[in-house]
Amino acid sequence: MELEVNGLEVVKELQLKGASSVSSSILEELNCYRNAWLKPEFRAPVERPVGHPRVLRWELHNNSYFKAYSSFEPHEYPDTLQIIPLDSMPMAPSVHFHTKFYRFTLDPIQDLAVLVVMIPERSKCVELHIRSLTTGELHAQARRPNLIIEFDFDVSALAHAGFHYAPEVLGSVLAVRFNSKAKRMYEILTWDWRSGILLHRISCENGTGDAHFINSSHIAVFAATIRPTGSRLLRDIALSIYDIGNPVNHNIEAENHYYVSKYPTLNPSMTFNFPKLRDSHSVFLDRIHGKIRPYSRSCSLHSLCLVFPPQSITLGLVLSLFQHPVSQNNLGSIREFRGFVSTSLLLDHLAQSRGSHELPKVLSWDQWGEKATRWFPRKGDNINLLHANGSTTNRPTSPSEDAPTLSDNAVIIMTLGSDVPGTFEVGFEETIVSRLPCRVIIRVKPEAPHDGWLLDGSRLIGIKNYLSEYPTLTVYDLQIPA
Numbered sequence: 001m002e003l004e005v006n007g008l009e010v011v012k013e014l015q016l017k018g019a020s021s022v023s024s025s026i027l028e029e030l031n032c033y034r035n036a037w038l039k040p041e042f043r044a045p046v047e048r049p050v051g052h053p054r055v056l057r058w059e060l061h062n063n064s065y066f067k068a069y070s071s072f073e074p075h076e077y078p079d080t081l082q083i084i085p086l087d088s089m090p091m092a093p094s095v096h097f098h099t100k101f102y103r104f105t106l107d108p109i110q111d112l113a114v115l116v117v118m119i120p121e122r123s124k125c126v127e128l129h130i131r132s133l134t135t136g137e138l139h140a141q142a143r144r145p146n147l148i149i150e151f152d153f154d155v156s157a158l159a160h161a162g163f164h165y166a167p168e169v170l171g172s173v174l175a176v177r178f179n180s181k182a183k184r185m186y187e188i189l190t191w192d193w194r195s196g197i198l199l200h201r202i203s204c205e206n207g208t209g210d211a212h213f214i215n216s217s218h219i220a221v222f223a224a225t226i227r228p229t230g231s232r233l234l235r236d237i238a239l240s241i242y243d244i245g246n247p248v249n250h251n252i253e254a255e256n257h258y259y260v261s262k263y264p265t266l267n268p269s270m271t272f273n274f275p276k277l278r279d280s281h282s283v284f285l286d287r288i289h290g291k292i293r294p295y296s297r298s299c300s301l302h303s304l305c306l307v308f309p310p311q312s313i314t315l316g317l318v319l320s321l322f323q324h325p326v327s328q329n330n331l332g333s334i335r336e337f338r339g340f341v342s343t344s345l346l347l348d349h350l351a352q353s354r355g356s357h358e359l360p361k362v363l364s365w366d367q368w369g370e371k372a373t374r375w376f377p378r379k380g381d382n383i384n385l386l387h388a389n390g391s392t393t394n395r396p397t398s399p400s401e402d403a404p405t406l407s408d409n410a411v412i413i414m415t416l417g418s419d420v421p422g423t424f425e426v427g428f429e430e431t432i433v434s435r436l437p438c439r440v441i442i443r444v445k446p447e448a449p450h451d452g453w454l455l456d457g458s459r460l461i462g463i464k465n466y467l468s469e470y471p472t473l474t475v476y477d478l479q480i481p482a
Helices: 019-038 343-355 365-372 390-394
Strands: 009-013 046-049 057-061 064-069 080-085 103-107 112-118 125-132 146-150 164-170 173-180 185-192 197-204 207-215 218-226 234-243 257-259 270-273 281-283 293-295 299-301 305-308 314-323 333-342 373-379 411-416 422-424 432-434 438-443 452-456 459-464 472-477
Touching: 057 103, 103 164, 112 164, 125 173, 164 207, 173 207, 185 207, 185 218, 197 207, 197 218, 207 234, 207 343, 218 314, 218 343, 234 343, 270 343, 270 365, 333 343, 343 365, 365 373, 365 432, 373 422, 373 432
Parallel strands: 146 257
Antiparallel strands: 009 305, 046 472, 057 064, 064 080, 103 112, 112 125, 125 146, 164 173, 173 185, 185 197, 207 218, 218 234, 234 270, 234 281, 281 314, 293 314, 299 305, 314 333, 333 373, 411 438, 422 432, 452 459, 459 472
């Protein structure tokens, strides 16, 4: 009951004697896990080389790094997966799919790998191959293991207005996003991967966006769109939730070939608008304008079980704004912001909307954003924490002569509650205020430069030399008291 109250669900457990002892052990370990993050200490880092053959694509799942590489020419696209455990376990044999793919996603629990394959001679088509992660062969549970998707336009990733493919799987639902920033359009298609039935189509012809599962019944789409004024600039920003739990009865017969334009489009269940941008600003396109990443999708507690928070994930967003030049000598400027969104609060709004026909399906920022989000302006490689959030604004950015000297191993922990708002005004017609509670942890001693950092359950993972022939993972394990 205590797990359910906190939005957690046991999805796997070992056979232990006595149900009561299992429950008490789970709660005890969960408390230890929580307490460890209140004042985190990490074990000495362990470096895991993931180099040769060269990494072309990768994903992180279930304490393992899945590296896609090429075993035969041409070497631009992978055909093989190598599983690299982040602990001391030996590496499993590589999985050969015997076909070149452009993107992939996987679910190790379901022994599932989904490959997105381009068809060079058919630029309007893309194939999805549903394979076993163990053998590389067709997945035994997939009734239609090879799906052909056909559009009315060129969707080749190699074209001038190339499309970006992003597959994702959660349970029995497979979602694939096709996004072209140059064409200002995206399509999101969902299937039941076991039956091969196309469930839903989400379509936009005047913008670009990113998407992620909230749970198996809802998808969040973070998008910027064009205003109906003839301009090609992206000025309207919104986060929308789509209900994909109830398949649409579209009565379209298809074996394994899907003509996308024949399928109806799904409307959002609720749209959460951002404030309007000033005329001097628009969403910047040369970098990913809106990137959704889930946080706290799962955690592993010792050897007892896996705990999964199905509706309580936090979404991480990236937003880049371009300030237009005011003269020929002014090239304009770009500002980037990192945001975090509580999906449980968004789903609360959705539940209230279903219970009352009077509530709007579109919410303005002042109706949802302040409570459900926390935003940080970003400068260079650092998130600007000290000047964006409430009472920390007055903290000095450099130590004074009277300030105590901190050791290199010291950790600064700041708790930002809802009573400590974050504010910024850049680019928007109104001040952005955000109050989602969070904790900020800063280590005084800087780490060696990394190309990126990932948080996976109780591990902090740094990636070094990602674009080189020999990238390396640096793995920091959180110390959890026994």
